[in-house]
Amino acid sequence: MAHFRLQGSKVLAVDLAGEAVKAKKGSMVAYDGEMTFKKKTGGGEGLRGLVTRRITGEHMAVMEVRGQGTCYFADRAREVNLVALDGEKLFVEASNLLCADEALRTGTTFTGLRGSAQGNGLFTTTVEGTGQAAILSEGTAVVLRVGPQTPLQVDPGAYVAHSGNLTQHFQSGVNFRSFIGEGSGEAFQIRFEGEGLVYVQPYERDTIGGEL
Amino acid sequence: MAFTVLNSRMVRAQLAPGQTLFSQRGAMLAYTGEVRFTPSITGGQGGVLGMIGRRVTGEATPLMTVEVPPGSGGTVMFGCGGHHVQVIDLWGETLHVEADRLLAFDGTLRQGTVFLGAQGGVMGVVRGQATGQGLFTTTLQGHGSAVVMAHGGVLELPITPDRPVHVDPQAYVAHRGEVRNRLSTAIGWRELVGRGSGEAFQLELSGTGTVYVQASEEKL
Numbered sequence: 001m002a003h004f005r006l007q008g009s010k011v012l013a014v015d016l017a018g019e020a021v022k023a024k025k026g027s028m029v030a031y032d033g034e035m036t037f038k039k040k041t042g043g044g045e046g047l048r049g050l051v052t053r054r055i056t057g058e059h060m061a062v063m064e065v066r067g068q069g070t071c072y073f074a075d076r077a078r079e080v081n082l083v084a085l086d087g088e089k090l091f092v093e094a095s096n097l098l099c100a101d102e103a104l105r106t107g108t109t110f111t112g113l114r115g116s117a118q119g120n121g122l123f124t125t126t127v128e129g130t131g132q133a134a135i136l137s138e139g140t141a142v143v144l145r146v147g148p149q150t151p152l153q154v155d156p157g158a159y160v161a162h163s164g165n166l167t168q169h170f171q172s173g174v175n176f177r178s179f180i181g182e183g184s185g186e187a188f189q190i191r192f193e194g195e196g197l198v199y200v201q202p203y204e205r206d207t208i209g210g211e212l
Numbered sequence: 213m214a215f216t217v218l219n220s221r222m223v224r225a226q227l228a229p230g231q232t233l234f235s236q237r238g239a240m241l242a243y244t245g246e247v248r249f250t251p252s253i254t255g256g257q258g259g260v261l262g263m264i265g266r267r268v269t270g271e272a273t274p275l276m277t278v279e280v281p282p283g284s285g286g287t288v289m290f291g292c293g294g295h296h297v298q299v300i301d302l303w304g305e306t307l308h309v310e311a312d313r314l315l316a317f318d319g320t321l322r323q324g325t326v327f328l329g330a331q332g333g334v335m336g337v338v339r340g341q342a343t344g345q346g347l348f349t350t351t352l353q354g355h356g357s358a359v360v361m362a363h364g365g366v367l368e369l370p371i372t373p374d375r376p377v378h379v380d381p382q383a384y385v386a387h388r389g390e391v392r393n394r395l396s397t398a399i400g401w402r403e404l405v406g407r408g409s410g411e412a413f414q415l416e417l418s419g420t421g422t423v424y425v426q427a428s429e430e431k432l
Binding site: 010028029030031032078 | 364423
């Protein structure tokens with residue numbers, strides 16, 4: 001199986017011995033040994049995947065990297081976080097997924113209203129199976145655990161990814177103050193309930209609710 | 213060596229009396245002691261001929277001379293644009309770097325300009341164009357240190373004769389040592405029909421030395 005390790009906080013090194021990994025298109029910065037790069041289609045396999053990708057716009061540009069040696073990946077100096085999956089499902093924006101083991105399946109799911117408030121669209125990418133994946137965050141991400149007794153609220157702009165058995169709702173604290181321009185800037189949150197992990201970055205993307 | 217790393221984006225240079233440094237114009241952040249900054253009209257070493265060489269080749273970046281008068285000393289802090297900095301110590305080898313990535317360097321280093329076509333002929337020219345480096349690159353040679361800038365931190369990869377390294381041209385920062393470079397292409401029918409992997413061009417570096425790669429594919 002491909003071995004993922006961090007080289008500093010912004011570069012991912014993957015040791016390959018004939019296996020393949022899926023990586024964000026164009027994210028290779030250097031390699032040694034022999035590597036081949038081939039474009040793949042992300043967001044799900046087969047004909048069904050093709051149709052979903054077309055409709056959802058969550059068509060991540062993926063390449064398959066196969067070879068012998070070490071390949072280094074990085075993307076616009078963003079921080080890399082390693083996630084080891086053991087049968088669970090990781091939900092992540094396509095643009096935040098840097099690299100995944102070939103053994104992991106990628107797909108697309110509907111996220112509802114939350115997605116559009118995050119400025120991400122209505123769909124998100126899922127990664128499922130056993131193996132390692134690397135996700136990108138703007139600044140060092142914190143991993144927050146959600147338990148049955150401890151639900152978690154996250155700013156939609158700071159949300160990066162989540163894994164485990166979580167349900168999410170979109171909650172809003174919009175009141176009359178927001179309408180007269182006196183809002184606190186925290187009008188919308190995503191609420192996670194259940195059991196799992198949420199990755200949060202110290203940076204807020206521009207979102208529809210961000211200004212309210 | 214003159215430079216100490218203060219944090220990932222700032223370096224400090226300790227100047228002894230009579231010592232000279234070159235730095236990118238306007239990159240001084242703070243200084244102590246008695247230090248003189250003079251714009252280097254010729255843009256570095258080699259006098260007027262050196263200047264003409266750099267102007268013609270497009271490797272001229274505005275530089276300034278940093279020096280302390282005899283009998284005093286000083287320290288100068290450098291940084292530019294919030295870019296990550298990397299100090300490279302040279303012990304007689306040659307460092308190849310793009311002029312605009314060079315933040316500061318010791319006055320003891322010999323500065324030069326090389327034509328990329330000199331290495332690899334026509335392919336060298338193609339490589340310069342394809343990688344956005346232009347046709348010329350700056351070299352520094354001798355004993356001393358240089359500070360280079362990169363977007364998002366630098367990764368140092370060793371190159372040995374049996375282990376060539378391939379680098380994305382946009383992520384390439386600098387290299388040193390006895391290194392041959394060559395543009396390798398992996399253009400197949402997929403690229404021609406618009407189904408490329410985004411990794412069609414790579415810089416293949418072989419020989420003995422070190423290559424510096426940044427964690428980003430953005431130019432400075």
